[in-house]
Amino acid sequence: MSETTAERAGIPATSDELARLDYFEDLRDRYLSLDGLDAKWHSFERENSYPSFETCMRLHYFMSHTRAVEETLDSAFRSGHIPGTAYFARGNEAASVGSASCLRDEEWLVPMHRNCGAHLVKGHPARSIMAHFFGRMDGPSRGRDGNFHIGYRPKKITQLISHIGSMIPVAAGIAWAEKARGTGRATLTYIGDGGTSTGDFHEGVNFAAVHKLPVVFIIDNNQYAYKTLLKEQYACKSLILKAPGYGIPGFLIDGTDILLVRKICSEAIDRARAGEGPTLIESVTMRLAGHSVYDKYSDYVDLENLRRWTNERDPLERYDTFLEESGMATIEEISASHARARADAETARDEALKSPFPDPATLNDDVYAP
Ligand SMILES: Cc1ncc(C[n+]2csc(CCOP(=O)(O)OP(=O)(O)O)c2C)c(N)n1
Ligand SMILES: [Mg+2]
Numbered sequence: 001m002s003e004t005t006a007e008r009a010g011i012p013a014t015s016d017e018l019a020r021l022d023y024f025e026d027l028r029d030r031y032l033s034l035d036g037l038d039a040k041w042h043s044f045e046r047e048n049s050y051p052s053f054e055t056c057m058r059l060h061y062f063m064s065h066t067r068a069v070e071e072t073l074d075s076a077f078r079s080g081h082i083p084g085t086a087y088f089a090r091g092n093e094a095a096s097v098g099s100a101s102c103l104r105d106e107e108w109l110v111p112m113h114r115n116c117g118a119h120l121v122k123g124h125p126a127r128s129i130m131a132h133f134f135g136r137m138d139g140p141s142r143g144r145d146g147n148f149h150i151g152y153r154p155k156k157i158t159q160l161i162s163h164i165g166s167m168i169p170v171a172a173g174i175a176w177a178e179k180a181r182g183t184g185r186a187t188l189t190y191i192g193d194g195g196t197s198t199g200d201f202h203e204g205v206n207f208a209a210v211h212k213l214p215v216v217f218i219i220d221n222n223q224y225a226y227k228t229l230l231k232e233q234y235a236c237k238s239l240i241l242k243a244p245g246y247g248i249p250g251f252l253i254d255g256t257d258i259l260l261v262r263k264i265c266s267e268a269i270d271r272a273r274a275g276e277g278p279t280l281i282e283s284v285t286m287r288l289a290g291h292s293v294y295d296k297y298s299d300y301v302d303l304e305n306l307r308r309w310t311n312e313r314d315p316l317e318r319y320d321t322f323l324e325e326s327g328m329a330t331i332e333e334i335s336a337s338h339a340r341a342r343a344d345a346e347t348a349r350d351e352a353l354k355s356p357f358p359d360p361a362t363l364n365d366d367v368y369a370p
Pocket of ligand 2: 192193194220221222223224225227
């Protein structure tokens with residue numbers, strides 16, 4: 001089926017619709033675009049957005065590998081191999097893999113703590129990520145740090161600053177440098193729904209908008225900031241309504257649909273490369289587990305909402321179903337991809353556990369202390 005002109009152009013969204021916006025119900029097979037105060041619904045015609053078989057299966061492998069890496073780390077934590085704590089991103093695999101898969105090798109990825117999939121698809125080996133979590137020498141910080149406070153310079157992935165919001169001005173700064181050098185390269189970064197309440201978010205997005213910088217901002221709206229609910233986080237109906245305030249285009253999408261994430265992000269990255277400035281994308285998912293491994297999620301989560309998102313919007317299950325129903329892949333091909341993704345995660349864990357701990361005598365090496 002081909003996309004009609006009306007679908008491409010969009011159907012105006014009324015202010016009444018925007019005031020009643022429901023992330024679960026209203027983003028079924030469609031997305032919202034905002035160009036100034038011009039808000040439009042677009043239906044998503046998956047049939048027009050099929051990548052090649054190889055790309056489809058590559059995306060599948062990395063989504064499955066992301067989940068396998070995080071589940072392997074979760075059991076390693078329970079076996080006592082991870083000092084401190086660990087944050088995982090069950091439910092965010094499509095948003096992370098779909099977006100970061102649009103970047104070129106020479107472009108910078110500026111991830112947050114729920115973007116394991118972005119690390120993996122950009123080329124950060126699972127073995128390095130795991131060695132970092134285990135506090136070993138083969139991790140990028142050589143045992144000095146843990147959790148997702150991690151970067152990987154060989155693949156142009158920045159180290160994460162723990163203070164929420166701080167990476168937005170970093171991404172804007174990288175994009176400013178790319179623009180000054182005339183490289184034509186885009187930069188991609190993420191922020192949580194909670195992170196949008198920080199001053200750094202405002203400063204970074206505003207600066208990028210004013211200077212038309214080649215950067216794409218993805219708001220990973222997973223409906224919680226630790227225990228803080230969305231209604232306690234912002235008073236507008238959706239975070240995408242902030243885009244017109246900055247004078248940049250905005251898109252509100254279902255972040256559990258990898259083909260939609262790929263379409264919207266690749267278009268935003270192309271605009272950045274072409275010198276057309278930043279884009280704000282609100283990617284809605286649900287954090288399908290606790291804030292961290294020690295969090296008693298069931299104490300405060302809306303269990304009915306969690307059940308809906310788990311049953312109907314698990315990104316991996318949605319993509320498995322799509323691949324099979326569209327005839328893109330057979331059940332055997334899908335199962336083989338899952339098996340390889342898991343086996344690779346387990347091999348990475350075994351290899352990472354062979355890496356030594358740092359020598360205590362070298363504790364202060366490479367550590368900045370004024
Ligand atoms: C300035 C700051 N305050 C608090 C924290 C502790 N903290 C780490 S993650 C997190 C939740 C952030 O929520 P959100 O931005 O929605 O991201 P999510 O964890 O949901 O992906 C908090 C409060 C921090 N790292 N930095
Ligand atoms: Mg959040």
